[in-house]
Amino acid sequence: MMLKSKVAVQVISSGMLPEDTLMLGEAQVKQWKIPQGQHIILKFGAFRQHVKIIPVAKYDGMRMSQSLARLMGITSGTAVRLQYKASTATLVLGPLIGVLVSRDYPHLPDKPFGSITMFCRELVEACTAQGAYVYFFTPNQIGPSLDNIDGWIYSDGWRKVTMPVPDVVNNRLTTRKLENRPSVQHFMKEVKLKHQTTVFNEKFLDKTEVFDALKKDETLVRYLPESHLLRNFTMLKSMCSRYSNVFLKPVRGSLGKGIIRITRLETGGYQAMYATAAGTRKQPYTSLVKLFSTISVKMKTVRYQIQQGLQLIEIQKRPVDFRALVQKNAAGKWTITSIVARTAGNHHFVSNLARGGTLSTVGEAVAKSNLQAGVSRQDAAHRLQQAALNIARGVDTQIPAHFGELGIDLAMDTSGRVWLLEVNSKPSKNDNTPLNDNKIRPSVRMMIQYSRFLSGF
Known part of the structure; x- marks a missing residue:
């Protein structure tokens, strides 16, 4: 039986307490049968040290020397x-969570992480409430050491301190370029081997990879619009003959950039709609061959x-889609944290909020x-809920990487059938949801519960 509890740490001057000695409430020492007067191992993330335990009557915290705390x-x-x-014979403190973020701004002490600073603060608050310890670090802070990292903690303000490598790393890098850095890849691989650190949301997903993986599961095929890597004119022709409209999506795209919608016209020609920041640009073509020659120029770089185009439900002729946030919980099982409906802005066929879309509840x-x-x-x-959970489980089963949260974009056609649009392994955490009344979002609490599950707390 492992009893677990939360204790408050008091740091006292090194002159009053040797570095290898910890004071702990007598009740806890008895409860856990911690041997007194002999060395046991103290563990905190990758940190290990031999310490002696001194029981203290009528006390329920933990005292350690300044030098040990440092x-x-x-x-x-x-x-x-x-x-x-x-x-x-190990006394384990934790869980120690490290959040890997893209960049920091050390010259802005109030906003060291730019637009995600509030999210980071929220994570700190939630960790305090649950007895976890969190710090933040960037790829530039990953050095040769696999034991320590210079990271940011929040304690009466943001400050940089040297931290042990954590029990759990939450990868929140926002670009593939940073994620694919050799130093980052090396670090993620080695800390798993050396310290049994768990890394979650290990990597970006691209659309082709997700669809190819999910196709292998016959229970998920029903959610997948027919979709292929566009290689040549023959494929464009066969898809356009089967469906009255098709979409071309950049494999590595995000925020709906660069999507092209091709519609067969009554007149026998075709129309291409290009998603641009300014709205939709329409271009008619008398034949599919002419349309393809325009696209093949883009295909040199994209x-x-x-x-397959879908007859999606619309509100006043604007397409609607749904973003489900699916996370693993305290038992390591996928659960739905939220599902919101997104309606495309005027003159757009893409529903991203970056393009003037609006949010509402699924019911509305x-x-x-x-x-x-x-x-x-x-x-x-x-x-929608069933689809999101089934797809998350499918990603887990079919893709050899560890995910703790996924943003799953779904659509519904007018007959009520659910379709998968895409899966995002780095759901956005910007300041668009402020810390209102110091309420911690359920999504943030869930991330910590899952981190506790992973690290055995």
Whole structure:
């Protein structure tokens, strides 16, 4: 039986307490049967040190010397969980969570992480509440050491301290370029081997990879619009003959940039709609060959996925889609944190908020839409939830990387059938949801619960 609890750490001057001595409440020492007067191992992330435990009557915290606290990167007043593993005589503090972010701005002490600073603060608050310890670091802070990292902690303001490599790394890098840096890849691989650190949201996903992986599971095929890597004219021709409209999506695209919609016209020609920042540009072509010659110029630099066009539900002629945030919980199981409906802005066929779209609840959107009668709001919501969970499990099973949260973009056609648009392994965390009334978002709490699950706390 492993008893777990949260203790407040008091840091006292090194002259009053040797570095290898910890004071702990007598009740806890008895409860865990921690041997007194002999050395046991203290563990915090990758940090290990032999210490002696002194029980203190009528006390329920933990006291350590300044020099020990400095080695651990812990500040006075921190509350952390602890557990004693008798089999290895180890007192484990934690969980220690490291969040890998793209960049920091050391010259801006109030906003060291730019637009995600509030999210980072929120994470700190949530960790304090749950007895976890979190720090933030960037690829530039990854050095030759696999034991320590210079990271940012929040303690009466942001400050940089040397921290042990954590139990869990949450990869929040926002570009493939940073993620593919040799130093980052080397670090992620080596800390797993050396310290059994778990890394989650290990990598970016691209559309082709996701669709090819999910195709292997026959229970998921029903969510996948027909889609292929566009290699040549023959493929464009066969897709355009099967479907009245098709989409070309850049394989590595994001925010709806560069999507082209091709529609077969009554007159026998075709129309291409190009998504640009300013809105939609329409271009008619008398033949598919002419259209392809325009696209083949782009294909020299961009790889496209060609996808069956869907008759999506609309509100006043604007397409609607859905973003589900799916996360692993305290038991390591996928759960739905939220699903929101997104309606495209005027003159756009892409629903990203970056393009003037609006958010609403699933129920509101479905009620206002042209979804055919016979599919109730509850029914629609239930179908979306089931699809999101099934797809998340499928990504886990079919793609050899570790994910703890996924943003899953879904659509619904007018008959009520759910389709997968894309899966994003780095759901956005910008300041568009401020810390209102110091409420910590459920998505942030869930991330910490999953980190606790991974590290055994």
